[in-house]
Amino acid sequence: MSKQPDPARRSERSRQAILDAARELVSEVGYAKLSIEAIAARAGVGKQTIYRWWRSKGAVVFDAFLALSQDGDSIALPDTGDIEADLKTVMRATVAEFADPQFEAPIRALNTEIISDPELAAHYREKLAGPVDEAKKARLRSAQQAGQIAADADLDLALELLYAPLFQRWLHRSGPLTPEYADALVDLALKALRPD
Amino acid sequence: MSKQPDPARRSERSRQAILDAARELVSEVGYAKLSIEAIAARAGVGKQTIYRWWRSKGAVVFDAFLALSQDGDSIALPDTGDIEADLKTVMRATVAEFADPQFEAPIRALNTEIISDPELAAHYREKLAGPVDEAKKARLRSAQQAGQIAADADLDLALELLYAPLFQRWLHRSGPLTPEYADALVDLALKALRPD
Structure with missing residues (x-):
């Protein structure tokens, strides 16, 4: 009997190849022109393999981003006890990330889509932005307990105050990100x- | 001799019809699907009439927005001497504007385009966002002189702090705009x- 590849491992390899292809292609051609056919061709799998795991192009691209954002380190923010130092670490890293073309292009493509597609926007919030925001709020809560942030601060608004200026400056290319x-x-x- | 229409008035009427058509169509079909042909048909003019005044679809749409944003009141912000009251007036109006579908749809279409088109983004900043930002900064400068805002505050950053959270919340539909x-x-x- 010939040696058979482990089906679970083969499956995982195909899955990874599809996510890599989706991520590469969205950077190269943009989300609007991206097709399931092109992802399948790049990944070396059949279209049906993709549809077995994902119901739409949007679903594949999201998982590709999820995989990217969970790559390497965990979702938790640094907590040295000094909120100012920790936020500067995180915000400097975020600025660097937005300046990286490999990261920048797909995130820009994704934003173009979620702006005009409310359903995709909701999916994005639930799967991607939501969990990340929760991790950031956990760090702010620990700063509240340490008396570094007002106990009654609205943490959703606090996150917007921190991140929205950077996001808008990047999105509109309206100033330097340093x-x-x-x-x-x-x-x-x-x-x-x-605190007052 | 039959009565001839005044050519200057006819010209202005055509120009206005083209801008109205551009604004209506960008709300109905989005910027990407908007064509010069469709604008001409809706405005009841020939394509060449449009190209006599504008070099591209983007140029027409910008002028349509410019006309909209200069409609009615001037670009200057209210200045009652109380920066808190004046900013609340302006920000409440901005929130209402973003909640208005007639205004919302074309601005969303425009944002989708400027995100992926750096040249359009630069044009948008120069013609539309820039002058409005200058008017806002003039109001903040008067608050600096009144000692209500720190004399050394970075006014570009100050504007981002005020407007970017609202903009991001609207763009990503991530929370209520009230x-x-x-x-x-x-x-x-x-x-x-x-001031400290």
Whole structure:
């Protein structure tokens, strides 16, 4: 009998190849022009293999982003006990990430889509932005307990204050994204959020 | 001799019809599917009439937005001497504007385009966002002179702190846009910006 490949391992390899292909292609051609056929061809699988696991193009692309965002380190934010230092670490990393073309292009494509597609926007919030925001809020809560942030601060608004300026500047290419910008943003947001 | 229409008035009427058509169509079909042919047909003019005044679809749509944003009142912000009251007036109006479908749809279409088109983004900043931002900064400068905002505050960052959270919440449909939200945002931003 010839040696058979382990079906579970083969399955996992196909799955990974599909996610990699989706991520590469969305950077190369944009989300709008991306097709299931092109993903299948790039991944070296049949279209039916993709439809066995995902119901739509949007679903594949989301999982590709999920895999990317969970790559390497965990979702938890650093907690050294110093909220200012920790937020500056995180915001400087975020600025660097947005300046990285490999990361930048697919996130830009994704944003173009979720702006005009409310269903995709809801899916994005539930699967991608939501869990990340929860991790960020957990860090802010620990800062509240340490008395570094006002106990009655609205943490959704606090996150917007920290991240939306950076997001808008990147999205509209309206100003430089530098480590100094990240620091200035953290300083201002913490001034707004600190206890009276 | 038959009565001839005034050519200048006819010209202005055509120009206005084209801008109205562009604004209506971008709401109905989105920017990507909008064509010069469709604008011409809706406005009741020939394609060449459009190309006489504008070099591209993007140029027509921009002028349509410019006309919209300059409709009625001037670009200057209210200045009662109380920056908190004035910003709450402006931010509540902005929230209402974003909640208005007639305004919302074309701005969403425009944002989808400027995200993926750096040249359009630059044009948008120069012609539309830039002058509006200057008017907002003039109001913040007057608050600096009144000692209500720190003299050394970075006004670009101050504007982002005020508007980006609202913009992101609207763009991602990630939370309610209410007058209370506008007020909370102004309170936080002013706390960040006030003199030490």
